[in-house]
Amino acid sequence: MHACLVRSAAALAVAAGTLSWAPAASAEPSEPTPSASAAPAAKPASDAGSVEITTKDTAGDALPGAAFLLLDSAGQEAARGQSDAQGSLTFPDLAPGVYRLKQMASGSPLHEIVSDQDVIVTPSATTRLTITDPFKAAKVLLQAKDDKTGSLLPGATVNIGTGTSTLLTLTTGTKGAASGELPVSSRRTQFWVKEIKAPAGYDLYKPTKTFTAGPGAPVTVAVTNAKTATDPKPDPSSKPTHRPTDSPSSPGKPNSGTAGATPSASGSDTPEPDSSPVAATSVKDSTQKTPTGSLAHTGADATPWLVGGAAVLIAAGGGALLLARRSRTDSLTDDSPES
Structure with missing residues (x-):
C-alpha cells in the first residue's frame, strides 16, 4: 500500500506539468528515542x-x-x-x-x-x-634558702606530688634554684613538697609543705634549712696555769696546805706532836676541818694533843719555878754576914 501511494504522488506531479523533488519515505523502521528513565541511577545517599x-x-x-x-x-x-x-x-x-x-x-x-x-x-x-x-602544665620554680639569712642553697633535693603519687623530683643547682612542669587535672590543683636531701652543712627540712597551682600558671615553692649544730673544739693554747687544789672531803689525801711538809719516817698518818702550844693548835685546826656534806667531828680525836700540850706547859712552868727558887736561894746566901 505504501508503494501505491508513492506512485500516485509521482503521477500527480507529472500531470500538473511541474517537476519537483519530494523525498521518499524510507521503508526502514526508526530507532526509538531513549527515555530519561533509562539513565543510570545515582549511588543512594543511605x-x-x-x-x-x-x-x-x-x-x-x-x-x-x-x-x-x-x-x-x-x-x-x-x-x-x-x-x-x-x-x-x-x-x-x-x-x-x-x-x-x-x-x-x-x-x-x-x-x-x-x-x-x-x-x-x-x-x-x-x-x-x-x-x-588536657590542661596545660603548671610551671614550678623551687628554691632552697637558709632559714636565718635567706641566701639560696645548692644541693637540696625534693619530691613534688599529689595524693600518694610523686610527679616531679627537683634538685637545686649552683644558684640554689630548679624549675619543672607539673601536670594538673583541674583549674586549681593542690600539691605537696617534701625534702629528701638537705644541702651540705644543713639539717633536713622535715615538714611537708602544700601549695596550689593552676594550668599554665607559674608558681614558686621554697624550703628553708637550718645549719647543722657543731660542738666547739677545745683551744690547744688554753692550758691551766695552776694545779687544782685537792678537795678536803677526800679522805686519806694530804691537804694542799701541807703539801711541802716532810712525811714522818714511820709512815703513820698521825703527825708528831710539836713542843709548842701554837704548833699544836695549828695542827689541830688543819686536821679538824669539817668536810663539806659530812657531820662535824666531836673533838674526841684531839685529846692526845691537848694532853701533850698540857704536859709541855707544866714542864715549862716547873722548870721556871725551880730556876726562880734557886736564884732566890743564891741571893740570900750572898747577902748573909760573914762570920
Whole structure:
C-alpha cells in the first residue's frame, strides 16, 4: 500500500506539468528515542556515614570552640568545623573509608590539643568520638634558702606530688634554684613538697609543705634549712696555769696546805706532836676541818694533843719555878754576914 501511494504522488506531479523533488519515505523502521528513565541511577545517599565529636577536659567540662579538620585518605580536606556550646560537632554525608582527624585549637587558653588520629567511616553509620583535652602544665620554680639569712642553697633535693603519687623530683643547682612542669587535672590543683636531701652543712627540712597551682600558671615553692649544730673544739693554747687544789672531803689525801711538809719516817698518818702550844693548835685546826656534806667531828680525836700540850706547859712552868727558887736561894746566901 505504501508503494501505491508513492506512485500516485509521482503521477500527480507529472500531470500538473511541474517537476519537483519530494523525498521518499524510507521503508526502514526508526530507532526509538531513549527515555530519561533509562539513565543510570545515582549511588543512594543511605550509604554515606558521619562523624560525631564531643569535646571536654580532664575535669569533665565541655569545651566549646574546639576546631577540627577532617582529611580523606588522599590527604584532601573532607570537612572542618568547631564544637558548639555543648562541645559537640558533627561531620555528615561522608563516603565510607578511613579519614584523618586533626585538632586545630582547643578553644581555651588553659588546655592543650590532642594528637592526630584515624577515623573509620562505615556505610549508613555514625562514628562517635570523645576528645579530652588536657590542661596545660603548671610551671614550678623551687628554691632552697637558709632559714636565718635567706641566701639560696645548692644541693637540696625534693619530691613534688599529689595524693600518694610523686610527679616531679627537683634538685637545686649552683644558684640554689630548679624549675619543672607539673601536670594538673583541674583549674586549681593542690600539691605537696617534701625534702629528701638537705644541702651540705644543713639539717633536713622535715615538714611537708602544700601549695596550689593552676594550668599554665607559674608558681614558686621554697624550703628553708637550718645549719647543722657543731660542738666547739677545745683551744690547744688554753692550758691551766695552776694545779687544782685537792678537795678536803677526800679522805686519806694530804691537804694542799701541807703539801711541802716532810712525811714522818714511820709512815703513820698521825703527825708528831710539836713542843709548842701554837704548833699544836695549828695542827689541830688543819686536821679538824669539817668536810663539806659530812657531820662535824666531836673533838674526841684531839685529846692526845691537848694532853701533850698540857704536859709541855707544866714542864715549862716547873722548870721556871725551880730556876726562880734557886736564884732566890743564891741571893740570900750572898747577902748573909760573914762570920
